[in-house]
Amino acid sequence: MAAESVAHRLTAQHRPTLDKALEVIRTRAYWSPHPEHPKAYGENGSLDAAAGKAAFDALRGTRLDLGQPGTDDWVGGEVSPYGIELGVTYPHPDIDVLLPAMRAGQRAWREAGPEVRAVVCLEILKRISDRTHEFAHAVMHTSGQAFMMALQAGGPHAQDRGLEAVAYAYAEQTRTPDRAEWTKPQGKRDPLVLTKTFTAVPRGVALVIGCNTFPTWNGYPGLFASLATGNAVLVKPHPRAVLPLALTVAIAREVLAEAGFAADLVALAAERPGEGLAKTLATRPEIRIIDYTGSTSFGDWLETHAHQAQVYTEKAGVNTVLVHSTDDYKGMLANLAFSLSLYSGQMCTTPQNLLIPREGITTDAGAKTYDEVATDLAKAVEGLLGDDARANALLGALVNPDVKARLEAASGLGEVALASREVAHPEFPEAVVRTPVLVKLDGAKPDAEAAYLSECFGPVSFAVAVDSTDDALALLRRTIREKGAMTVGAYTTSPEVEEAVEEVCLEECAQLSLNLTGGVYVNQTAAFSDFHGSGGNPAANAALCDAAFVAGRFRTVEVRRP
Template sequence: MNSRKLKAWQAQHAAMLHQALEATRTRKPYQPYSDEMVDYDNAQVEQGAYRFKRLLGAPLHIEPQPQCRSQEHWAGSERSPYGFDLGISYRVEDFQVLACKADKAMRKWRQLEVEQRSALLCEVVNRLHADTFLFAHVGMHTSGHGLFMGFHANAVHAQARALESVAGVLAVSRELTCQFEAPMAVGQGQQQALSREFATMPTGLSLIFAGQVVPTWGAYPGLFASLAAGCAAIVVPHGNAVLPIALTIKTIKAVCAQVGVPQDIVNLFYSDELSAYRQAALHPDVRLIDYMGGTEFGCWLRQHAWQARVMTQQSAQTAVFLHSTGDYDGMLENLAFGLCSYSAQLCTSPQTLYVLPEGILLEDGVVTVEQFERDLVARIEQVLGRYSSLRDLLGAMLVPTSLSEIRACEAARFARVLRHAEEVRDPDYPQARIVTPSLIAVRQGFSSSIKHYAQEIRGPVSFVIQKPDLRCLLAELREVGQHHGTLGLGLYTLDSRVEHALRNISQEMGALLSINFSKNFYISQCAVFSDIHGGSTGAAANTTYGSPAFYHARLRVTEQRKLL
């Protein structure tokens, strides 16, 4: 092992890691890398596009020194939401083989001090950052991002999530590790000197299921936390978003190879047999499972993978209550952009907009529900009109059936359509699935309509829902959170009593509450190091990114004591 190189990385990344530790402790905003594209050279953007195109139509080797093996099986079926096949294939390996490799590698990996593992992982994050615009373009064509969102969600913000996890595990490890000597007497006996040493060990093999919407942002917290804790990790990518995970693992392996650390501390498990993923989750060596994705498989994991600690982030939606505001124009702007951005495919995008019959109260008057509906539609049109290329704002739809689901909602008896979803043809990507927002007012008296708007709909449709009073509104929010999944709550109010009520219910539901967000800080945004993600309660999630429990799960405490 190249200890000299590891020490050099410790020195090189010491300042960044110290700042990350401080941000983890204080939760004050911290950005290890700029998330403003103007701070980067345009040539980097072009180079990222060029490197992405060079990957198309060929096998991707993730090992630093690939070796040709007889009877290798390769597979891959990724298709860009912008309308073309990537043609990239990945090596398919038996999970049992990967688990054996992981066990062997972990025996050496866990022997490194947590500070050394942290330094190595900081070097990985730094190299991922050097590939920022490659990942931005990859995000476009595996997850339907616009370029700017790919730059954020699949690159710089994901890199910050990785660093956050490294710092979180390092902080927890230091808290749990100590050594001391102390006198001790048993009964009436003579005092004796006793030494105690408390140390941490990795929980075991970590299995990470990555989603498609934000594959790196969603997978990096569990991946980097497990690696920092000394666990080996195997990552299962979404079948249409393999490339960002494969490139990440390729980078980790390259860094490990440079210092003689076993590369099998991390591997990609990809299969063209869906049943293989369930079998992998039940493997007796798997001790940790991180999952981000749909509710059905997440619930299956919770019910069946009893040998592992299962941590899930599942389908969810975000509700907004519009009670009163001191900035009506800023509120409209915030909501309209949220309904348009990435076709509202994030679980943090506003999907249900709740109002009361008296309308939205202002400091000097009131806006009726009908006027608000007209104003919101007009503001959506304004937001759309600012973009010469709507794909930059809307991105592309991931689920081929999303538009038909939206049309079904628009045609439902409960629906009064305020704005119809419209298909957009992009001249550069004529096969892309690009759709403008649908806005639907829910007619009163259709109690069954809740089953349509309470579940997450992966596409640009939002509902204006009028409840007779605050008590009924809070009851429905609680029901949706418990049985369908609410990840976030938005609130616009000038009334401290209403704010108090929503604070209480958001804590019960484990939902992130955003109060009076206006203009260009959006409800859907989540600031790494400051904001948590997932509330550990209700149907949406049973774990929280950025919480101590998320890191503690990957470590177990050991004790050794000696009579001196």
């Protein structure tokens, strides 16, 4: 089929989805075109559970040849947190060859316009969605997420975030019309008349620097926002989580080529161990946009040194839950227990510090002392994770040895309210599965500060005793301001305290969840409705997804003619 008719077909097929996405980013209502249930896959060309597993297994031990120009080596070496060797090798780029090749396709991609770019992006997402089960294994065996989470967060939720970015990109590029007639009256003389055309033009080549824990979920927003705004996109995955993004790049290249565009508009930059390729790429003049998820130190380095690029970062923060009072003590404990356990606390949104008044809290089950709250929460976690099968399904595996080391060190920081235990994984005996640790710290003691005011990424939380609600609010404010926060939670039945917590979050710019006691957790956000991060505190300089996330990825060139 000719390229033009492919574009036409894709528009007919995907325009309704785009329109719905454009509607929900305005209403913020619930919506997703990507099913969460594993059994929803298997029809209309999508892989079911068995086929997805088989596809993943077939990838192991192979060379993933993406057909990229300037490939000077084959690199790999990913080892699953579940212990299996993936054995996949990927192209290593000669960037002096690859970058010019990527730019070669940009004119046609720019000329295609915002709508065609959007529907091509939606076709890429559709084919990724069809292979959700295959991606689930790829995400599981790189991030250490349990299978169900890898399927949902690495599949439909990531695809939703990609689609959301495409919708924002389309909306932003089409706010200015393609063409305008401008007529300025001149009194009795003839008016001044100009015809003006406006074209969205890309910045250049965009770089996506992937992370270990959520390669697709954190990678897709930047990838699709940049591609939909006309940029070529170079994906530099985390060396421990290459496969999910390599598959993504392969699908993108396939769709682009089928639609008549240059496959090289999207390419992979896998690296040799210790090569530090991200640093080299980040300051290349061709790289005009960078999306990064990872450590604060490298995020800060990018913000300081990559002056030639628009830099969007998600770094580390210290997430706080302020516990003041509740009318559903059991629900609160259950909700917190789940939040602390999910993916072994290896989410950038997992609560770390639980601020609990020293004199205790009021609840529907009577007054509870600080010690009782800590003990009851420990029991709730133990109850939730008492069964090994359930624990494995919730916790997943520790993603790397650093997390394990931090977990082991944490119990020396204070009195342990809940000790971590090892959970055996029947299918993957090498997986390191650990339940979370809860450590009691005195918020008034200066020596405890070093612990609770640092991010301790992994299954480590602190029950921090505070002298008063005012102290809790002050500590919350200071934590957000100095350390950043992806999420803040609070439990209170007092309208005054609720307002005070809200005011701190508004002033310090953090996303707040209040009194969550049911099936929504502080560490989970839904695309199209929830913002992930605020972009206004040190944890991240961007939010997923808003207009600021896309508006700088393109520029508008105007041509005026009489």
